[in-house]
Amino acid sequence: MSQALVDLVREKFPEAVTGSHSHRGDEVVIVRREDLVEVIRFLRDDPQADMKLLRQIAGVDLLTWRTEMTGGGSLASIEAPEYALQKTPQVEPRFYVAYNLYSITRHHALRVRVELRSDDVKLPSIHSLYKTADWWERYLYDMFGFEFEGHPNLQRLLLYPEFQGHPLRKDYPVRKRQLLVPELDFPDLIRGPGPGPGGAGLPMSQTHVGRHNVDPDAYD
């Protein structure tokens, strides 16, 4: 019955909705960025839709959608290798933000999707509609770098302010740590005492022991 919901939105905002599909029972409506606030306000206030609960705002980076290597057995398996990332991202629009809405009284759910290009990651904030959107938007700013215009205090939610970059983007390596406290000199149990491999004084955590993108002559 939430297909009726999609039709309701489509005929209410014919030009705003650029597409809609349904996958495994989840209804998805793709909306233009400019009309996002209008659509969601309509969904929240309209008695027929009555979407009072904003469950979650999720973000996805489509950079390595095609080039993602097949799954490997171990964690140290293939991340997206650097050379694949240097190429300019062919995927455009690169990101999309999914607003999962739910109505407690009508028992139906809908996902509103907004697609963003890689060079322009701004979109309007909906903190005026839902109080819970405040922290979800700060989470997405922290993890993906989406700037939500009009957000009261758009700061990092989980990571520390000194953190550079946005970790959930596909071009951020998994193990790149930015330490707050300099590391103690750590005798490497496998290679014996002294600073870890990968040049003098490089603490263990920065090295990629046994992982793929360390040039062999770095071992002392």
Add this chain to the structure above:
Amino acid sequence: MSENPHRLTVLKPEGNVPESHQIGDEAAIPVLVTRLGESIGFFEKNLSNALGWARKNSIFQYPFVTACCGMEYMSAMAGRYDIARFGAEFPRFSPRQADLLMIVGTINVKQSPVLKLVYEQMTEPKWVMAFGVCASSGGFYDNYATMQGADRVIPVDVYVPGCPPRPEQVLDGLKILQDKIQHQLHRAATLERAPDVELETKKRSFLGKLLGK
């Protein structure tokens, strides 16, 4: 030891490394004397054993609880696997009154300065137990957010493996720590100033001057 820019000038932690005779002298390598008895006099040996016995059986722990190991910490503290049988039952939530810093759970990068500050503010003699794999080596969170073990931030005495470790493993770790405490060299009041810190002359109250503190 090559001059390593990342190497932090760490105080010789008196608690968990047998005290070398000259505190703060870089060259003095804390040699683990094989037969403790011959290296020090008769009275000092007995005092050390007595102090070791007293300190090992009355450990006040500072539970630095962060993650899932906290659940097993509750079990270890509660009625069935009672940690009180080993004297370590009394959690002290202030570093001033704690002997053992129990790092229970994952230490992520944002938590590392907090952990370091709490460790620095603990009074000697102090020991550190890494409770669980995440505190010992980062566990299976090998990513941008997690410190690969608390021993990258502070020196650790006892590592308790397990994710989370069963309460029996925790008690076994505590036994190992107690053996270590027993066989350490404990000395009477050592009032050395820490090498790199000269406190300005504190305004001493009348009682302070009286007792010559």
Add this chain to the structure above:
Amino acid sequence: MTEPTEPAAPVPHDPLTFDEDLLSAPMTVNLGPSHPAMHGVVRLVVTLNGETITKAIPEIGFLHRGFSKSSENSTWHQVLPYTDRLNYVSPLLNNTGYIMGVEKLIGIKCTERAEYLRVLGGEICRICDHLTCIGAIGLELGAYTVFLYAIEARELLWDRIAELCGARVTLSWTRVSGVANDMPHGWDQLLRDCLPRVLELTDEIDTLLSANRIFIDRTRDVGVISGDEAIDWGFTGPCLRATGVNYDVRKAHPYSVYDRFDFSIPLGSHGDTYDRYILRIEEIRQSHRILLQALDQMPPGPIVTDDWRYALPPKEDVFNSIEGVMAHFKLIMEGIHVPEGEVYVYTEGANGELGFHIVSNGKGKPYAIQVRAPGLPILSALPRLIQGHAVADLIPIFDSINMIGGEVEQ
């Protein structure tokens, strides 16, 4: 961080009025990350005027372990251990929630017996979660015996979980379309024997706390929130039902086999800390009813599908037939290939609606996975809940929302 006090307006001074214009500087108290009442992972900077809280700024992220990033680099089955550590007080509810997302993406159905086993394990974990929350409320209000009773009851249930799933806290027990191993022989009788003892301990806690004058004074009308505002803040679970809104995913959208059990959903009326506490005790009794019915209706049959593309073949096939070896090898090395798609699956976790937003690009690893932790919206409403209360009320409010660092900060 102390704000300058506003200059007192020159009003004709009435000698008998008390300290209206004797303004003192508001004191800023830092309930930092390493604090027993803040579960070690939340930093709350509270500005006080005397004893009443005027402003509170929460700062989280002290247990952010990169769940999404690590999961995107592990195969579908390797993500299971990560989901255990989200809400580590009731781990099986996370496992079930995640695996139902993967099954929804594949479009595969879980076997009958495995559904019952999941419900069984899930409800035991729900009881453990509520027991731990009640134990924490009691402990931090000074009732140490309540904590000991709650942990003893939880130990009994953890023994049953250890026999069923092999571990006490980090279970990783569910598999795609099933569970890892079957119920050990005679285990249901063990469970039937220990449940009365658990209920007895729960009633003991109930008598100790629920009618206790001090407890009622400390929790009644403390941290009150109305139903609509709770929904606006994104509340779900016991905290939302405490305000009287009847929303429980097991009843609203009966997934798995929950529609075959009759159990009721307790509702509160005031939306305050006392209701959130009493709801959890009531839910323990409801979960106990579900457990007994699940034990009675337990059907025989396979615990995992025999479609080798998604489930490991049984060991005798692996060792005796080439297809078994091939299937086993490809599953372990490459992980299962989940068809392309994006899905949001929601189940009733112990603290509220636990949602997984999973995106798959047809390969062996989840392409993007984000958790809708029930605790995150509730924690974001903490400054609103403690506004105007005394500092001493902050602790019971924070305990009653049962914030679990692992799921809130992923």
Add this chain to the structure above:
Amino acid sequence: MDYLSPYIPVLVLLLITGVLCLAIGVLATVLGPRRITRIKETSFECGTPSTGAGHQRHSVKFYLVALLFIVFDIESVFIYPWGALLRDLQVEGFGWFAYFEMLSFMATLAIGLLYVWRKGALEFST
């Protein structure tokens, strides 16, 4: 001397506790290591560097509560000896006089309590 004899056990008890406390105190200062460092001297704020001044002007409410406590605590201090001696006074014929004496003492304090109550000093969370 026999007048004091019932007090000897109390004396012994005080002696033992005194010696014990002294011994613990002295042993702790003599045997315990003291390594004073700058970080150790900073105040402990749950692991975060402390900000703001240590001594700030407290709200007047705390002072009021303290004052009220002292007043009514001293009152109870006077009641205990009176209660203990009432029976002896009654034997000597002063029973009723002592009773009304204490009643008037408590009445004056009750009036004080009423005044404070009306004034609203007892409600703490204004």
